[in-house]
Amino acid sequence: MAFVKSYWSLILVLILSLGTILPLFHPGFFPIHDNTQIERVYEMNKSLSDGFFPVRWVEDLGYGYGYPIFNFYSPLPYYLGSMFIFLGLNALVATKAIFALGIILSGVFMYIFIKQIFGELPGLISAIIYLYFPYHAINIYVRGDLDEIFAYAFLPLVFLGIFKTFLIFKEKPQTNSGLKWLIILAVSVALVIISHNLTSFMLLIILMPLVLVLFGVSNFNLKLISYYFIALFVGFLLSSFYSIPALLEMNYTNVTSQIGGGASFSDHFVCLDQFWNSAWGYGGSTKSCLDGMSFKIGKLNIAIAFLSLLILFTIRLKNKMKLEKKDYIYLLSIVFFFISLIMSTSYSSFVWNLVPNMSFIQYPWRFLNFAGLFISIAAGFMVLKTETLIGKKIHLLIVSLIVILTIGYNLKLFNPQSYYLSPSDYYTNQNHIKWETSKISDEYMPRDFFKPKNQTEIVQKRFEFDQEVKINSILDNTQNIALDFEALKPTRLYINIAHFPGWKITSDEKEEAMITNKGYILNVSPGHRLVNIRFEGTKVQKTANMLTIIGILIVVIGIINIRQKRISRGS
Structure with a gap:
């Protein structure tokens, strides 16, 4: 009973969230x-089961030739989904x-x-608004x-770290506290990056002016701005295993084929009345403005947005x-709620044309994620205040x-078409993955690769061999193929793996493989032959892995420091 009394609002959030997942x-x-x-x-689970970590390559996608999807496509949700398979769920249930x-x-x-910023009841309302936001x-x-x-x-969590650090420095400009929020900010930035790289790019676009404004409001407190930059840098270190190779x-891939054409940002601006x-x-x-999907914010x-402004000015x-x-x-x-909306419309086209690499975002309406965030804060x-x-x-x-x-107005939106x-x-099924699924997403194949x-x-x-051979033993998994065989005559070994840096092919003859x-x-x-085909990773990938380890060590040291301070205060 004491637990329910202490956490009633969080329990209520969990109960009310059920409508979104039914x-x-x-x-x-x-x-x-x-x-x-x-x-x-x-495929993520298959690679992990083969001992591949961090997973970069999958075996069956790419028409059976494999490709480095998780070297470029943010991997965190798939790691988590794979954990559910390890717990005994099938792939369908694990995905759900x-x-x-x-x-x-x-x-x-x-x-x-x-709750940390405004209190318990505001936290409850913001959570419901955020959960049931139409774009969600x-x-x-x-x-x-x-x-x-x-x-x-x-x-x-990113904005929790940003705003809590601001509040601490606004109250005590020369404080050395705030390490806890710095760590939360760093870890949450890393989580966003490895969840969705395009959202992290948009987050950077939002954070640059936001942090500068907070810097000014804090009377240009250099310690505050240094905390922010340290946290963002550590967040980047934590995500380096993925972000740097990406x-x-x-x-090395055909991913740039996704830019322009039907996914040109100029074709997907939202009309204001939408x-x-x-x-x-x-x-x-x-x-046009007659899209097949909705971009409504919700009248409520x-x-x-406008009532909260009216309330603030009334109180002031x-x-x-x-x-x-x-x-x-x-x-x-x-x-920034209104900025997020503007960034979704053609009124921001000058920004889209000015900022480098904005074309990778493809769809301006992705900024509605931030509209949902900021209206929930409001x-x-x-x-x-009311x-x-x-x-x-x-x-x-x-x-x-x-x-x-x-909930009453938006619940009906949280349903599939069929x-x-x-x-x-x-x-x-292997044939389904190698053909039906591969056709949907093959942009991570090499540019000139056979489709x-x-x-x-x-x-x-x-x-495959073009001549008959006697196989003595085979080891075949996602990242490694080891062949021990007898070649009766000169033969060619065809290795049906999409070429990508990181694959190393060695033979006892020291022969170089042709791409x-x-x-x-x-x-x-002819003769007894040993061939090993192994994904060993590139120098970039290995360096990026080391940077992530450094980031983890920094966070661990920070956590130990926080615990030691608590112990010393307690004694």
């Missing part, structure tokens, strides 16, 4: 734009479980964030973007007081009404 309990799966999630979770986890974490982390439903049941769902979940090795209302649908984004959320005028520390957090949030602030204006009883009534209206009743084996035109051209074996548009070819002389 469809995941339905048998089968549902159609989504990114219709490769189950297969990617399965990871969807549910990402959704629930968004509410929990928003609650923790706002789009990401889950229309787009099915696991990476973006997890990045959305971790964003509140940046530096991109040119924020107020646009028809709900399960189609795609188009060049728009009302909250009534009491003739200066802005408080928390008022700055609110004002920044409401300003809702928490409004709840905090109690002083209207009294406790009416305040609780209004808070209850906001919860009821938010269901597929195919079993897990359908998605993990089968039909299912009969799919490679069935990872290696082709279908993998590698090794000339073999």
Whole structure:
């Protein structure tokens, strides 16, 4: 009973979040734009089971030639999904479980964030607004973007670290405290990066002006700005195992094919009236204002934005007081709420054309993730301030009404268009992965690589000989093939693995393998032969792994330092 009394609001957030995940309990799966999630979770688990860590390569995608998807595609949700498979779930159920986890974490982390800044009841309201934000439903049941769902979940922790550090330095400009929030900021930034690289890029665009404003509001406190830069740097170190190779090795693949064409940002700006209302649908984004998917913010959320401003100015005028520390957090949030909306429209096209690499974001409406974040902060602030204006009883009534209206109006959005009743084996079938799934996403193949035109051209074996040989032993897993065989005559060994730096092919003849548009070819002389084909990683990948280890050590040292300070204070 004491536990329930202490954590009633968090328990309520968890209960109310069930409405967003109920469809995941339905048998089968549902159609989504990114219709490769189950297969990617399965392939991640297969690579981990083969002892590959950190996972960069998967064996079956890429038409059976494999490709380095997790060298470029943010891997965290798939690591977590793989853990559910290790616990005994099949790939289908594990994928649904990871969807549910990402959704629930968004509410929990928003609650923790706002409770720390504004209090318990504001935390409850902000969590519900954040959970039931319409674009959140789009990401889950229309787009099915696991990476973006997890990045959305971790964003509140980033701003918890940002704003708590600001509040500490605003109160005590020369303080040496705040290490706890610095660590939270660093870890959460890393989690966003390895959840969804494009969200982390957009986060950087948001944080640069935000941090500069906080620097000014703190009377240009250099210690504050140094804390921020240290935290962001450590966050980058923690994510280096993924982020550095993703940046530096991109040119080895065809990933740039995703830029422009049907995914040109200039074709996907949101029209202003779509924020107020646009028809709900399960189609795609188009060049016009008649999209197949909705970009509405929700009328209640728009009302909250303007009501919260009115409440703040009413209190300031009534009491003739200066802005408080928390008022700055609110004002920044409401300003960046509108900036997030503007960044989704053509009114920001000059920014999109000016800032390098913005084309990688592809869809300006991705900034709606940040609109959901900032309007949730504004809702928490409004709840905090209204109690002083209207009294406790009416305040609780209004808070209850906001919860009821938010869930009542948006619950229907958290449903898929239909269901597929195919079993897990359908998605993990080798032929399905090598053909159907590979056709959907093959941008991580080498630029000049052979792409089968039909299912009969799919490679069935990872290696083949053009002459008869006697196989003595074979070791064949994701990152390593070891062959011991007798060649009766000169032969060619065809290695059906997409060429990518990091693969090393060695033979007892010291023969160099030739790279082709279908993998590698090794000339073999008659006799007893040993050939080893192994993914050893590149220098960039190995260096990046070491930087991540350094980042982990820094965080561990920081945690030990915090614990020692607590012990010394206790004694």
